[in-house]
Amino acid sequence: MKVVKFGGSSVASATQFEKVAKIVLADPERKAVIVSAPGKRFKEDIKTTDLLITLANSVNENGYDQDALTAVLNRYKEVIEELSLDRQLLTEIEGNIKESISLYRRDYERLLDALKASGENNNAKVMTAYFNALGHKAAYISPKEAGMLVTDEPGNAQILPEAYENIAKLRERDGLLVIPGFFGYSHQGHIVTFPRGGSDITGSIIAAGLDATEYENFTDVDSIYCVNPTLVDKPHELKELTYREMRELSYSGFSVFHDEALQPVFQKGIPVCVKNTNHPEAPGTRIVLERQINDQPVVGIASDNGFCSVNITKYLMNRELGFGRRLLEILEDEHISYEHTPSGIDNMSIIVRSHQLYNGKEERVLDRIRQELLVDDVYIERDLAMIMVVGEGMKHTVGIASKATQALAKSGANIKMINQGSSEVSMMFGVDGATVDQAVKCLYYAYFVD
Ligand SMILES: Nc1ncnc2c1ncn2[C@@H]1O[C@H](COP(=O)(O)OP(=O)(O)O)[C@@H](O)[C@H]1O
Numbered sequence: 121m122k123v124v125k126f127g128g129s130s131v132a133s134a135t136q137f138e139k140v141a142k143i144v145l146a147d148p149e150r151k152a153v154i155v156s157a158p159g160k161r162f163k164e165d166i167k168t169t170d171l172l173i174t175l176a177n178s179v180n181e182n183g184y185d186q187d188a189l190t191a192v193l194n195r196y197k198e199v200i201e202e203l204s205l206d207r208q209l210l211t212e213i214e215g216n217i218k219e220s221i222s223l224y225r226r227d228y229e230r231l232l233d234a235l236k237a238s239g240e241n242n243n244a245k246v247m248t249a250y251f252n253a254l255g256h257k258a259a260y261i262s263p264k265e266a267g268m269l270v271t272d273e274p275g276n277a278q279i280l281p282e283a284y285e286n287i288a289k290l291r292e293r294d295g296l297l298v299i300p301g302f303f304g305y306s307h308q309g310h311i312v313t314f315p316r317g318g319s320d321i322t323g324s325i326i327a328a329g330l331d332a333t334e335y336e337n338f339t340d341v342d343s344i345y346c347v348n349p350t351l352v353d354k355p356h357e358l359k360e361l362t363y364r365e366m367r368e369l370s371y372s373g374f375s376v377f378h379d380e381a382l383q384p385v386f387q388k389g390i391p392v393c394v395k396n397t398n399h400p401e402a403p404g405t406r407i408v409l410e411r412q413i414n415d416q417p418v419v420g421i422a423s424d425n426g427f428c429s430v431n432i433t434k435y436l437m438n439r440e441l442g443f444g445r446r447l448l449e450i451l452e453d454e455h456i457s458y459e460h461t462p463s464g465i466d467n468m469s470i471i472v473r474s475h476q477l478y479n480g481k482e483e484r485v486l487d488r489i490r491q492e493l494l495v496d497d498v499y500i501e502r503d504l505a506m507i508m509v510v511g512e513g514m515k516h517t518v519g520i521a522s523k524a525t526q527a528l529a530k531s532g533a534n535i536k537m538i539n540q541g542s543s544e545v546s547m548m549f550g551v552d553g554a555t556v557d558q559a560v561k562c563l564y565y566a567y568f569v570d
């Protein structure tokens with residue numbers, strides 16, 4: 121039994137729906153179909169999720185922006201009309217969106233989650249109607265019916281362990297199961313969405329719950345490439361990656377597969393195959409527990425912007441018991457998660473995502489560090505980018521770091537920090553945000569071309 125997830129680009133238009141049906145029906149093992157909300161049809165297009173966010177932002181005491189609602193409805197209208205589906209579906213979609221607006225009008229966080237979730241929810245209903253119209257038995261399964269229980273954190277849901285037992289019961293159901301991605305329900309009865317891009321997470325949870333033999337993730341590229349294909353022309357295709365490699369790469373910028381989507385399948389050892397809806401014959405990339413390490417120690421180079429570093433200096437920091445703990449406690453108190461903590465004997469840097477330090481939080485954190493830890497100096501460095509060089513083979517290969525530092529020097533990027541975890545599956549470099557693209561290109565040439 122396979123679980124198949126189709127990303128936003130794969131369900132963006134009637135033509136894409138036709139490709140999806142062809143793919144699903146070509147293999148009787150494909151049992152559960154997870155769909156995203158309609159994504160971009162062309163480069164400048166706007167994803168339905170973003171249209172829904174605009175709609176949520178327009179809601180006030182007096183109503184909402186009718187144009188914003190029309191923009192959302194048009195995405196479904198186009199598909200319903202072109203596939204000659206029952207127009208009643210569109211009326212239901214409109215009713216469903218208006219109901220969410222009137223229910224949550226005074227609670228922005230819940231409204232936002234309910235509207236964001238409606239993007240995938242309504243698309244799953246349209247997809248089910250399409251399978252039925254083609255004469256195939258398919259049922260729309262709401263995340264509530266599937267028992268997708270999640271934590272009650274709007275926009276940041278995490279699956280609860282009891283959800284897996286609920287999902288397992290779906291194995292007995294006949295026909296295709298069409299399940300909307302991106303959200304679940306909390307014990308409090310609220311719709312709660314996963315982080316952006318979270319339909320990948322739903323697919324992985326359903327695959328684990330159903331004990332699938334494979335999780336197929338259909339997108340708009342033939343495979344996962346060794347660098348972001350928008351940065352380098354025709355980079356190397358990756359045939360196979362381990363879960364650990366993929367986790368590092370997706371966390372660090374390979375947006376093709378959500379990093380939080382690996383845990384559920386990893387725990388069950390279910391292989392993931394990333395494939396192209398527009399070219400399903402291509403073998404795609406398999407993500408597995410172990411792979412044969414070949415003579416290519418580095419498999420990928422990922423990068424991400426939007427970090428900042430809180431740099432702290434205190435003489436004899438190394439002798440002060442509990443310094444690190446108290447510093448991290450301040451961050452915990454302020455609800456800030458950190459990414460890396462490179463350190464020296466008298467200094468420590470905490471790398472955090474910049475969006476967490478806003479609305480006066482930055483000043484409060486600095487003041488607390490000064491007053492509670494009596495540091496000699498503390499300041500924040502913004503606009504940092506992190507580059508991650510990843511590969512299971514790195515730990516057995518001499519000279520990986522020197523190759524990287526030479527390539528970074530050649531690119532003109534100034535290395536602000538280097539971090540290598542004990543797993544030795546990755547090496548991180550912090551550079552100025554403005555220099556990161558050129559840096560990645562030079563690293564790509566150093567490891568994959570030269
Ligand atoms: N290393 C990479 N390999 C393949 N695609 C990548 C990589 N890094 C970033 N991407 C981007 O990820 C995109 C697919 O992800 P996404 O837009 O989320 O697709 P979907 O619509 O299927 O959810 C690709 O079009 C590509 O631009």
Ligand SMILES: N[C@@H](CC(=O)OP(=O)(O)O)C(=O)O
Binds near residue numbers: 128157316318
């Ligand atoms: N539609 C949601 C969830 C998702 O996973 O979408 P996509 O498959 O288009 O990345 C988003 O845009 O975040």
